[in-house]
Amino acid sequence: MHVNHGRDPIAIVGAGCRLPGARNLTEFWEVLSQGRDAIGTIPQDRFDVETDRGRRPDVLRGAGGYLDDITGFDARFFRVSPFEAVRLDPQQRNLLEVTWDALDDAGIPAESLAGSNTGVYTSLLSSGYWELLRQAGMYDMHAALGAAVSGIFPGRISTLLDLRGPSMGVEAACATSLLAVHVACRALWSGEIDLALVGGANLQIVPDLYFALGDAGVLSSSGKCKFGDVEGDGFVRSEGVACVVLKPLSRALEDGDRIHATILGTSATHDGRTGGSMVAPGLEGHKNMLRAAHRDAGVSACDIDYIEAHGPGTRIGDPTELAALDAIMREGRAPGRPCLVGSVKSNIGHTEFVAGLAGLLKTALAVRHRTVPATLHVEEQHAVLRLPNAAVELATRAQPWPERDGPALAGVSSFGMSGTNIHVVLSEAPDQAPPPRTRARPSHVLPLSARDPQALRELAAAYADLLDTGPDLEDLCFSAGGRRSQHDRRLAVVGADAKSLAASLRAFCDSGEGDERSLIVGERRVPKRPKVVFVFPGQGAQWAGMGRDLLAREPAFARHMHACARAVEAELGWSPVDVLLAGRPLSRVQEIQPTLWAMQVALARLWREWGIEPDLLIGHSMGEIAAAVVSGALSLADGAAVVCRRSAVLDELAASGAMWAVGLGEKDAQEAIGEHAGQVCVGVVNSRYATVLSGDGAALEKVVEPLRRRGVFCRRVDVDYASHAPQVDPLREELIGTLRDIRPGAGEVPIHSSAWSRIVEGDELDAGYWFENLRLPVRFADAAQAALAEGRPTVFIEISPHPLLQSSLEDEIEACGATGAVVSSLDRAEPETDILSTALARAYALGCRPDWERLYPEAGYVPLPAYPWQWLTFWPDAPKSVLAPEHPPVAASTRPVRTDMAVLSENELAGVVAGLAAQVLAVPGHEIGIDVPLTLLGLDSVLASRFRDRMRKDLGVDVPIRRLLGSATLLELATELRSAAPVTTAAPAGLAATSMASAAPAASVATA
Template structure:
């Protein structure tokens, strides 16, 4: 095997050590995770008060709603599967990627486990066997659950080679990556002590430690103790991980697996096979034994096992070397996690290489002299070992009771040169994002992040923000904060977490991205230095303004960008004002486009229609530059003396007044009480005085000519000649035409269109109303140098909750304003492309706290006792905690913020459907309403659909005869199914 594989993500939960940080703390302080048997475990024969082990505190806790697992199914699942699901999610987050972004990918899942004690407990009680219990007890489902719930399409398999299972899973995962079968792989291991059976086996074999402690390589070693544990690592090819700027904990250089074959007993270890698997791994890794600085040994603490393992290690490592090879075993801290033992060792080694210190081995102070460690080139770590500067090589061993051995060689991560970080300035900071599946989940995770950020030294928050954009996005309920430093961020997170009305301020996206309307401003909003702040702080905007400037310079003979940024008042001259506005609009739209903000509909006010048409695809940048330059030039050459007046009245109310205002016409209808008139300056002055006398608001606009009036006629022929030489295409994005006052149908945006729209009234109000009615945008973004059209939009009849966004509101606007616009759109359901918001040196991975799952739901089972009492065929086994419908105090609670806040008018059919749904999934009744969705909210699958059909037929005999294919299209929500059944029953009654 050639090639290198990076360990890019980690998560684990072991006794007294939930999470990677707690695990590392346990190792570094030499902690003891062993304790008495928890009360909720088996209390019958075989386990007694003397039992010791490494037991997870809350293996019954599972956030079933997060993964859309029905309560009935969650209750029937092996807790190992539940632990693995949550750990896999956190490990993927730790790898610097939002788990949802891997949906549909070839990501593989390889899980090591030693069978299923859950199945031993429950599948023997035939009266309680159910489809959910069948899948919940299957060993292979330990991997398949992860692939299914995360929608991963790569290989997915469970591995059982006894105690070496999870390191063998790593070996297979590495091979899958290097063969090109996968781009990303999760390798994992899980173990839960649910019955006394294996402990009794160990005791009868003389392998159980009387005091309940594993003492690896100690003179006091006398056996093992069983322990719980789950661990997940995320692996990628090293080149891919570095290219994607993922943090690399360590590099797997080579792995090997072999078998003892016919040795001195199927359960006895073989020194020679162990030696060969180690040597094979070194060959594949391209390292020599003297390069290996330390080994995480299998180290069970059994007398025979320790002697054989050290003899095998000695045969490989007893070579000339400057320092002996250090050895240790995490089993001294945790006990033996069996199927998870290999992954526990691998995570320890990866962390040691990452932190450049190797924890001491517990119970190492009384080294077993029979092991002859010194003469074998080995030494037991009695104190932490600091690794020297430069590359370090380590290894981990794991041996199965049936003779399957595994060995992996790891090395420290390569050093990555980073660009120097610019400190301070307006460009620092970014948008910190958090998402969750419920409002309660959002508050919980906000508080966790607030605590974590507050523990950091105060400093720039840009890298944290960028990391959150890659990891903490994609879920339904969202929060986003535009911040500069960690102090500001911690305060914002804590304030939001304390807000009990938080759900009112964030969007439940419900799987729908926003419908975005771009509003392009017309002439009159230009100002000296417009967008200068953004140009100075956003490299992305800078690149787009530079590009449009290059396109315009050949037409204008000057740099319009330099004119804009110089602050010259020449920007008000029509010759320059129109191309300057177009340049800012085009650059701003292009910047948003690169950030993932694309319009679903565009509308342009007067001159703004040229930029709108360009963004919609009707014009190329080159042709648009020619068109806007010609328009500005032709209109600038007209005689002076015209102007425009904004009036706070309806166009119909002005009709009588305009008959006495020679040459004054309606130029724009912006709203019910927003009209612009255009004409000779002296006539406008007289009209303004008359309006003031009547108490009507009127103000002169900062324009040079009477646009959209007959005074434009002398410029039209020359403008039309220039426009006719351009190429026009059908828009690719819907256009709300202010020329026609409606959405464009098949009409072309061509030379004739732009000729007419230069002289005809701007029908903005009608076009805007048509856009709202026909396309229902859920977010409006103004594209221009300062807000104008958003003011008109705010006075229109908009649906509640439509955000009005301006990414560059004024000359002083900076990248922070752009970031805030992106934050608003993200909260509205957009998935932005965040990278363009940050300079390259700020795009570095910072480790964030893992997702905090709900702990409200608990699913635990005591052993199912044989019973002759009748039971439903699909009922879950007897439980300490059952569905809330059966036992409201059970701890199986409704999901926070469950879908549907109420039912439509209740009917007997709807009541029957709800009862059937509740029974099939054991959902709390309050979770199921007419608007509850079967797949997204309830996690229905094919088995549950069949069960639902049976329950419905029992309750509604009139529905007998409906087939599953007929039901499937109606399973959008509980209400749609009830409506279908009601219609079916009424038709049947009528016939």
């Protein structure tokens, strides 16, 4: 075993790449393991070979390793406006996406890193993109930032993810990317950071360096990188993008990460003058680098199994590197066990500033798969490799990893023309045997999300294919929910097995639809979590057999239900669990209400255990007792006391009245009562369209009979007493007396009382309150309206064995014009575990954040399909409009601007403002939703200043930049514009939407 000085190794927990012949890590390993040569010819459309700009057509028509498309970018995913995207160097665009791929591969939701001590270390050098921007006339701040890759890009990543650790670009010629790994490891070992993102990109956008390298004679005449071959005369230039995610091994193991390999030690040295010149390799410098790395890693050279050489295939570089390796690797090595050596450049060419990361990824994959890939294009090996006692052997064929005691050990070298040398020592990851499973969920919820509808469909298809391979469903669902970022457009499928889940996903791909019990689609329009309101209905949701399925198949519910049952049993001497398991109908109020209360409390606690935390609780009549327990205002024992003792008192009202639900609003219901007002009252106001009449049974019959004749909905409530009516008054003293010993306290979650029609403090819920809760009208509609008044998207979750209040809540949502939805926990017509899983899926689709680790406590992380990027093409062209105006001009007027705005509706005015925003952001007008903050479309401080100036000019109003960069939507801005004072420093230009001809020169934007 190696000895690492007690220092925690660094785990490579995630990686992403785009390399010649490979769009991702899986395809890269296929290139390596299959011994493929991914080198082609230089794309003739990349450079203008025939003009003066292409002064060396003989060079530019040669070999190269190129990516398929460097013009495409999913700008909408990253909230980058088209205006900015075309000014963003393709190296930055590609590395943004690959960094996200690496985080996905690591199973780290991007949002979980916000505020974290994460460092970003990147290797990007100038690609020449600025030259294209300059020729297109794009001189602005976005172009300057977009082309300044070295120091700007790491800051872009840190800002995007809200990272608080060091953020820097490093540079050491072709050793740059491995130097970035070295710097990141040092920061992790010192405790300066907790996590590191290390990435690099190398794209060839202008041909100038080709000429210099051609003149220097270092480009391969054969179009092959022949590392280790005496005929090697140079390298092939290639493009590449790569990123790795690093964290301490102990944390990676604790977090259950999949680990590609571990880094034991690193070294960064310089040749000094040992090579004779700065660009010539130095033998002593290489030796010193290897010794320093082994010393840092705590390993001996004789224990190293494989070295990934810098290995470009040059006449001077290869012999020097091989001689240094042979000298160091023979120290203490047993005869007949040479160290294998190879070079990824034989497969993909020299990716220059990404070469070190490419070699690191190859070696990590080789260690993980315990396979050494072949090094290609070798016919006659260098003399040092042919020595009879050579300590190094060129891996010219794919072969199993050398067998020996201890973990696999490898090294990766990367050299720069500056004389910088970097070496990294790798080891295979420790065994990570999954813990044994004690149970499996009866019904699974698989969540998927994307930021584009087409991406969501492609992701669904990829998951359907993955399900066909028979993955562990617990692992898959946990990983998709808990180890991936959750985006705006959401899809959740519910099923018991992989086949049913795959079928639901394919139904969505084919038609966008499916069985609403097993496939739920939603869209979250704002980035924050919706407001969650738990709603506890009153009596009436009970049914024979409720709870039995959950007790048998949902251990968390059973645990909470048994706790509630013990509290009831202490009061009444019988257990609600026994009643539920018996499956018989409930008849008496003293049996119905304690059992319903127990079901409600257990369901609410289950929802919270699954991570759905309420922002507000609303109880309806007896439902407030459960709400008080869930809030923490009443203990479980006190809640049981209230429901049990109060229901016992209610027994005295048996056969003393009736209650009728009617399809009338409160005012119309009062009019219908008419002359019976002394005997009948409005006991419940569920919505502006639904009330419950309470009172004397005979009088109620006289009230509802004419309503029935008019076709008004009327249904008798299944109770034989009249609550929320004067019939309750005689019970006041007895009820307060029997509850005098309860001790309410401050709750953790606010309760909106439907008796007092306001938020109540927990200590107000004393004995007197529980009488008023029974006597006063239930003003449930007021509570629902108050919950919606904030304007925040709201999800009502009905905590009940059967929905009673869904239609009333939907009425209020529609009447208020609010963004809201209702989720029913259970339904007597559906199997309980299935419908509850569907309810959780619906909550997720509406923007809630389930705790997937609690839902799948024994699951582990597994790799998932990559995010399907939706590319548009962004590339500089001759100056012209990016997009035509989407909004027709509104005729200019000689009247004051405020008068012009006043004649437009808010939606019309929002459309005019959207037209201006579309021009500033270069976004098609139909993509600008008037109910979405502009920051989600890429508005930043620079563009906000430009947008403000356009509104000053075209609308004659001044909106603060801080307002534009806040959460205000265009509709909200339009409302504010009506009261904004006109700008008097310049004459307004009217409401005409300015043509794009007046905007800054832009570029071609098309679908890829």
